[in-house]
Amino acid sequence: MRTLAWQHNWKTIIGKLRVVGDAHDEQGLIDALSGGEGACVLGFVNAHAMNLVAGNADYYDSLSSADVLLRDGSGMAILLRRLGLAPGLNMNGTDFIPKLLAAFKGRRVAFWGTQEPFLANAVRHCQAHYRVNVVSSHPGFSPIDTYVALARETQPELVVLGMGMPKQEAVAARLAASGVPCLIVCGGAILDFLGGKVSRAPQWVRRLGCEWVFRLLSEPRRLFMRYVVGNPLFLLRTLICRERGAMT
Template sequence: MDSLPWQQRWRALVDKLRVVGDPEDEQRLVESLSKPESPTVLGFVNAHAMNLAAGNAGYYQALAAADVLLRDGSGMAILFRRRGLVPGLNMNGTDFIPKLLEAYRGRRVAFWGTQEPFLANAVRHSEERFGVQVVSSQHGFAELEAYTALAQQLRPELIVLGMGMPKQEKLATRIAASGMPCVVVCGGAIVDFLGGKVSRAPQWMRRLGCEWLFRLMLEPRRLFQRYVVGNPLFLLRTLIWRDAA
């Protein structure tokens, strides 16, 4: 099991992040992800992910194994700037994954995560809006082996995981190990958003980088640990890491 100090884990993740500079760069990324020649895992790194990686070696290893990692959220922008790095565009999955789905129009897609009726709503919405062919939809509470078996049986070209951290990252590494040429997206709450379970924050809150506050107001009990406890912990670690670097 990995025994790296959390500072070294953070450094490795930040070094691996693919910074997207502008909309044209983002479009190039979409195009490259739409033509997978080998298993490709796409992950998103936000403040919560960095906190988990600091304390959970298994999650860190699964996240670090992703082929493409994108910076997600204002917390990560703060971390980048504190280290003298350019953060690039905010590549949150809620905005980016629909663009990727659009690139898979007419192709085989799987949605694994959340629960009914939101899963069915997400499938219907995605088929109507993006024109994808959904060949599999499963709730997010089965054992990992059940999903890997589905992947081998149905061979979707794009797999969207909405199980939350760290389960989706661990599953993504297992699917990638099969060698099947597909893109596996660790999408967090994306299936909930597509299925209408969770609403987006108003545009002004998104522009200010505080969509997390909107989500906290909607689900205070579930997200208290993640945001009220986790955000200050992330900022403290950001300060300590800078001083220790």
């Protein structure tokens, strides 16, 4: 049976996922990412990312060029299980990126994304809590060349991008291609969380895998298309992939 373009894209992304099995494996990944040399791009793959991969060729090219991709969210766990694959730990950026920041204590970090005053709040919080040296902060609405120039000027060891999909993945790909030797993290809303713009769901909601519901209720206008329209579309594609065996 003919494989559609989006199925090919999904298969590529699933094949690149770095499944993290347990806490020991997670710590090994943190050590590798914080101790590496040269440019390295870390991305997170959730249901929204897979929907974008299905219809946005530029985003697919950027995401698939990342060095490390992690499974984020209950939707991706459903997809992997239906394909007979182990989902591993839920490696969402909101939990994992702070652990990376802790590993970069005393080192040069750049925060590019969100807007003021939340960006400045995130800088203050991370300098106080994680003891990182924030050498550059810039809102997330500038042309890509702006961030390449900032990377060359400030030489960060870690760049956290909080611009949202698909822009942050395009910026990350360009930064990596520019040759600046740093870890580049596609962080989504992480700077909004760190800067106090949005709040995390209660722990019991997170344990149920329903943080997306909390976020939808908190920002219904912005997230309606992503969750109310996007989640059923993702699940439909998941069923198509499983029935047609397109991922095998």
